[in-house]
Amino acid sequence: MSFVITGASLLGERTADLYVDDAGMLQPVDSAPAGAERIDADGLVALPGLVDLHTHLREPGREDAETILTGSRAAALGGYTAVLAMANTTPVTDTAEAATRVWELGREAGLVHVQPVGAVTRGLAGEELAELGLMHRSRARVTVFSDDGKCVHDPRVMRRALEYVKAFGGVVSQHSQDPALAGPTACCHEGEISGRLGLPGWPGIAEEVIVARDVLLARHTGSRVHVAHVSTAGSVEVLRWAKAQGIDVTAEVTPHHLLLTTDLLTGYDPTYKVNPPLRPQEDVEALRAALADGTIDAVATDHAPHARHDKEHAFVDAAFGMLGLETALAVVRTAMPDLSWADVARVMSTTPARIAGLADQGRPLEPGSPAHVVLVDPDARATVDRDASVSLSRNNPWHGRELTSRVVHTVYAGRLTVRDGALVG
Ligand code: DOR
Numbered sequence: 001m002s003f004v005i006t007g008a009s010l011l012g013e014r015t016a017d018l019y020v021d022d023a024g025m026l027q028p029v030d031s032a033p034a035g036a037e038r039i040d041a042d043g044l045v046a047l048p049g050l051v052d053l054h055t056h057l058r059e060p061g062r063e064d065a066e067t068i069l070t071g072s073r074a075a076a077l078g079g080y081t082a083v084l085a086m087a088n089t090t091p092v093t094d095t096a097e098a099a100t101r102v103w104e105l106g107r108e109a110g111l112v113h114v115q116p117v118g119a120v121t122r123g124l125a126g127e128e129l130a131e132l133g134l135m136h137r138s139r140a141r142v143t144v145f146s147d148d149g150k151c152v153h154d155p156r157v158m159r160r161a162l163e164y165v166k167a168f169g170g171v172v173s174q175h176s177q178d179p180a181l182a183g184p185t186a187c188c189h190e191g192e193i194s195g196r197l198g199l200p201g202w203p204g205i206a207e208e209v210i211v212a213r214d215v216l217l218a219r220h221t222g223s224r225v226h227v228a229h230v231s232t233a234g235s236v237e238v239l240r241w242a243k244a245q246g247i248d249v250t251a252e253v254t255p256h257h258l259l260l261t262t263d264l265l266t267g268y269d270p271t272y273k274v275n276p277p278l279r280p281q282e283d284v285e286a287l288r289a290a291l292a293d294g295t296i297d298a299v300a301t302d303h304a305p306h307a308r309h310d311k312e313h314a315f316v317d318a319a320f321g322m323l324g325l326e327t328a329l330a331v332v333r334t335a336m337p338d339l340s341w342a343d344v345a346r347v348m349s350t351t352p353a354r355i356a357g358l359a360d361q362g363r364p365l366e367p368g369s370p371a372h373v374v375l376v377d378p379d380a381r382a383t384v385d386r387d388a389s390v391s392l393s394r395n396n397p398w399h400g401r402e403l404t405s406r407v408v409h410t411v412y413a414g415r416l417t418v419r420d421g422a423l424v425g
Pocket of ligand 1: 274276
């Protein structure tokens with residue numbers, strides 16, 4: 001189906017119509033056939049489809065929490081046209097066959113591009129490298145590798161992984177957390193509040209020492225490292241230094257680390273239990289500043305659905321993680337209302353697409369680009385209802401909060417996946 005999107009403001013800067021042809025490409029609007037359907041986007045902002053570097057889709061293994069299809073639906077509703085599916089599934093995505101299967105299931109769902117992330121080490125055990133080269137050469141073309149959920153803590157293994165992926169332009173996305181400094185029972189930020197609540201905490205330094213070590217390893221190997229879910233001001237300082245040295249490092253921050261703080265834990269609500277943990281306001285401020293000035297390159301959701309029987313427990317026993325795909329854009333707008341739409345496109349689409357090597361995503365909204373587009377109502381305000389989510393899980397930290405802006409339409413590969421805020425078909 002070809003159609004014309006009329007009246008949208010491209011990146012919030014200039015109004016133009018967009019013609020999407022039958023082949024799913026953007027074309028000059030004067031080449032649109034006279035009878036082409038028109039989609040009125042007056043007052044909406046058009047951005048390139050969002051790209052999420054960090055999503056947990058749980059399939060295979062935990063289809064009670066999410067599937068590739070339900071996660072793809074959540075992604076489309078959130079304005080995404082590509083998501084990177086983390087490797088901590090059951091079994092782990094550590095072989096070419098496993099990666100190809102995730103990629104195929106993503107294609108069958110057909111709502112966003114699902115790009116598998118390969119594990120760095122076999123079984124996420126941190127010891128032996130996984131089939132990095134075979135995963136890259138598979139049909140899934142894996143280029144991002146991560147043991148997310150766990151840190152690749154052995155420096156020798158991390159060095160070898162960086163050397164290995166360098167050969168084909170891959171990147172290691174690190175969950176930066178020294179297990180010895182964090183301790184096996186840590187479940188929240190270590191500070192005054194954890195002391196008061198009697199909860200074992202993670203100190204910020206457990207993250208920062210790994211970020212520091214890894215940027216040095218990236219320099220030493222001449223390879224590329226990506227820091228997943230940066231959460232402390234100290235990590236930002238290290239990243240700023242590393243970038244000034246010309247080290248090939250990129251970093252992401254989650255929407256929740258841009259808006260939520262550790263004080264939410266005083267009610268012991270496990271919804272707010274996440275890894276890395278929510279931090280104090282000073283860290284939140286540093287993360288926002290770093291995202292605005294480019295020290296942090298991207299926003300990534302760390303969408304981490306969990307079934308009720310894993311999440312609804314006493315705080316210390318509950319699973320780590322929170323939902324994020326459907327709300328990410330509105331959370332970023334709410335946390336950082338002064339970020340321009342061009343910057344939103346940079347941190348949520350263009351740069352993540354570049355980091356992941358997804359050549360047809362994050363492209364400018366101009367003739368010749370594949371039609372991956374999101375149209376946003378910039379002024380809408382809505383209260384989040386966790387029961388309205390299409391995710392199979394309900395661990396939604398935004399329930400009951402009013403957020404700014406709303407995804408109205410999403411176009412993936414020239415097809416409307418979301419129209420007027422609802423899934424198509
Ligand atoms: O909170 C988290 N949940 N952090 C992670 O690193 C893993 C994720 C998950 O898989 O649930």
